[in-house]
Amino acid sequence: MLDDEITPYVALSYHWGEAYKTVTRFWTPHSKSKQSIPLRESRNIPEKLAGNLEIDAFGDTGAMYNFMDEEYAKSQADFVINRNQTERITFGNGKMVTTTGTTKTTFQFPGEKEIYTRVFHLLPKCHHNVILGNRFLEMTKTFTNNLNRLRRVVTRVSSRPKTQNFFYIGGSGPTFLGQVNGHWQLALADTGAKLLIMDEDYARERNLTIKTGPQNRTMLQFADQTTAMTSGMVHGVSWQYSGGRKTYMLDFHVLKNAPADVILSDDFLLGDDTNAFEDYAYCIFDEEGDDDAGCFMIDIDYSYGNTAVDTREYRDHLETVRYGEEEDWIDSLSGDEKVAAQAAVQLRRAQWDPTLPLTGANAMNVVPPRFRQANCHPKTVRKRLRFRLWGRNKTA
Numbered sequence: 001m002l003d004d005e006i007t008p009y010v011a012l013s014y015h016w017g018e019a020y021k022t023v024t025r026f027w028t029p030h031s032k033s034k035q036s037i038p039l040r041e042s043r044n045i046p047e048k049l050a051g052n053l054e055i056d057a058f059g060d061t062g063a064m065y066n067f068m069d070e071e072y073a074k075s076q077a078d079f080v081i082n083r084n085q086t087e088r089i090t091f092g093n094g095k096m097v098t099t100t101g102t103t104k105t106t107f108q109f110p111g112e113k114e115i116y117t118r119v120f121h122l123l124p125k126c127h128h129n130v131i132l133g134n135r136f137l138e139m140t141k142t143f144t145n146n147l148n149r150l151r152r153v154v155t156r157v158s159s160r161p162k163t164q165n166f167f168y169i170g171g172s173g174p175t176f177l178g179q180v181n182g183h184w185q186l187a188l189a190d191t192g193a194k195l196l197i198m199d200e201d202y203a204r205e206r207n208l209t210i211k212t213g214p215q216n217r218t219m220l221q222f223a224d225q226t227t228a229m230t231s232g233m234v235h236g237v238s239w240q241y242s243g244g245r246k247t248y249m250l251d252f253h254v255l256k257n258a259p260a261d262v263i264l265s266d267d268f269l270l271g272d273d274t275n276a277f278e279d280y281a282y283c284i285f286d287e288e289g290d291d292d293a294g295c296f297m298i299d300i301d302y303s304y305g306n307t308a309v310d311t312r313e314y315r316d317h318l319e320t321v322r323y324g325e326e327e328d329w330i331d332s333l334s335g336d337e338k339v340a341a342q343a344a345v346q347l348r349r350a351q352w353d354p355t356l357p358l359t360g361a362n363a364m365n366v367v368p369p370r371f372r373q374a375n376c377h378p379k380t381v382r383k384r385l386r387f388r389l390w391g392r393n394k395t396a
Contacts, residue, residue, distance in 0.1 A: 043153050043191070043270065045132060045142065048108045050078050055130055059142060059153070062190030062263075063133035063169040064089060066118050067223075069126035070100050079103045087121055089169055091222045092193075094257045100124055109140075109152050116140075123169075125225050131192075134173050143191070143270065143277040153270075164194045164253075169223050176276065177242040177283040177340050180262060181206065184343055186285065187239070188260035189269055189276070192223070197263035198252035200231050208234040210254050218253055230255050239264075241276070242283040242340045283340040 044056035053076065065087065073079050083101040090096050099121040107116045118136065132142075141148050175186040183206075190197075195218065203210055212232035221227050231254040239248045239262075252262075269276045277284065330341050 043155050043266065045152055046110050046154055047130070048110065049130070050076070050105045051108075054110075056154075057130040057132050058128040058192070059132045059137050060169065060190070060192035061134045061137060061143065062092075062173045062188065062192045062259075063131050064173075065169075066120045066133045066136055067099075067123050067126060067128075067131040067169060068103060068120035069129045070122040070124045072126075072129040073103050073120070073122055079105060081122065085121075089121075090259065091169060091224060091226075092197075092220070092255075092259055093222050093226065093228050094259070095222070095224075095226070097123070097224060111151070123224065127221070127223055127225055131169070131223075133169075138174070143275070144281060146275055146278050149270070149275060149278075164218055164220055174277075174284050175260070176264065176280060177285060177343055178244070179238075179240045179242070181238050184242075184346070185262055186260075187262040187264050189264050189284070191266045191269060193263055193265045194267065195220075196250055196252045196265045196268060197255050197258050197260075198234060198237075199258035199261045200254050200256045202258075202261040203234050203252075203254050208237065210234055220253075220255070228255075241280040242343055243335075244280060244283075285344060 043059065045059050046054065047057045048054055073081060081101050081103050085102045087099045088096055089099065101122045102119050103122065104117065104119050107118050108114070116136075120130070137143055142152055143149055169192070174189045176189055177184070177186055179185065180187075198208075200210070210232040211234070216233040218230045219227050220230060233251055233253055235251045237250050237252055239250050240246065248268075250268075264276070330338060330345065333341055
């Protein structure tokens with residue numbers, strides 16, 4: 001085993017090592033070195049609001065909307081607040097909160113000509129004045145394009161607080177298809193999380209050993225500045241992106257009732273070693289999204305309005321038709337995109353009916369993921385399960 005040279009990650013309490021002539025990397029969120037400097041990196045997006053307000057925004061792929069701190073919005077004379085538009089949202093600790101209104105203003109990246117007009121949902125006691133949500137980040141390719149990331153995102157170093165941020169805000173986000181200890185799994189990509197997170201029930205279902213000693217428990221801070229302790233940690237969990245050649249050995253912080261089974265953190269996704277959003281773009285899926293341009297999509301949409309045909313047999317028939325469409329779609333793909341699509345279809349089919357036989361090499365070890373829909377309205381008349389594949393534009 002050869003130790004890597006000293007890097008910023010070592011100085012930031014991260015330890016990297018690489019096995020000689022292998023593709024395995026070891027990535028541990030907490031170095032055991034007593035000489036670690038208690039610092040933390042934060043990635044900010046400088047911007048101009050309303051034409052002249054310079055502010056550091058926070059880009060959070062785990063945020064369902066664009067958000068703004070209520071007090072900050074009230075302090076700006078030019079911001080008109082609409083109290084009639086509110087939303088119920090879920091934080092990373094499962095707590096549901098109602099936003100207090102919206103405000104609409106312009107947004108511009110410094111040095112760029114394009115001006116965006118966006119609605120921001122107001123949150124009381126929000127940790128950041130401005131949070132840019134997943135849909136806007138996806139539309140502007142702020143993280144998915146390395147040039148955009150380099151010119152828009154500024155990394156700042158500060159003293160590390162006693163709590164670690166977990167700023168998941170919403171009900172969905174981009175997820176990577178990959179394997180956890182050899183089993184296919186979808187992992188939520190949350191740039192608002194400073195630690196790798198794993199759901200406690202999921203860890204127990206996988207028979208992973210949870211170490212619960214004081215040194216393995218961490219205080220998390222959520223977007224509304226409330227806090228909660230993790231249950232413990234699981235060490236030495238392997239993660240491999242679908243179609244990727246590297247296997248990462250990871251230590252996860254275990255959280256009860258986490259919003260997803262597996263959550264990949266900001267530093268892991270956007271570290272010096274990789275930009276996962278670009279390097280593994282072919283295996284990113286988005287459960288919900290409005291902009292379908294340039295995306296492959298598996299979309300099941302069953303209407304329950306007509307009870308005369310709302311039978312299991314009828315829905316099974318529709319699902320059989322869907323299988324044929326999916327096979328045609330997969331046949332049109334190639335390489336890594338085809339591998340990722342095949343695995344995603346198997347996951348979706350197993351979630352629809354776990355008794356259906358799974359075929360093909362990519363069906364091995366498939367475990368249906370849990371799709372938590374905490375924000376679904378109880379009067380919803382549709383059942384929707386959507387995956388979007390962010391494929392690279394090969395003609396660009």
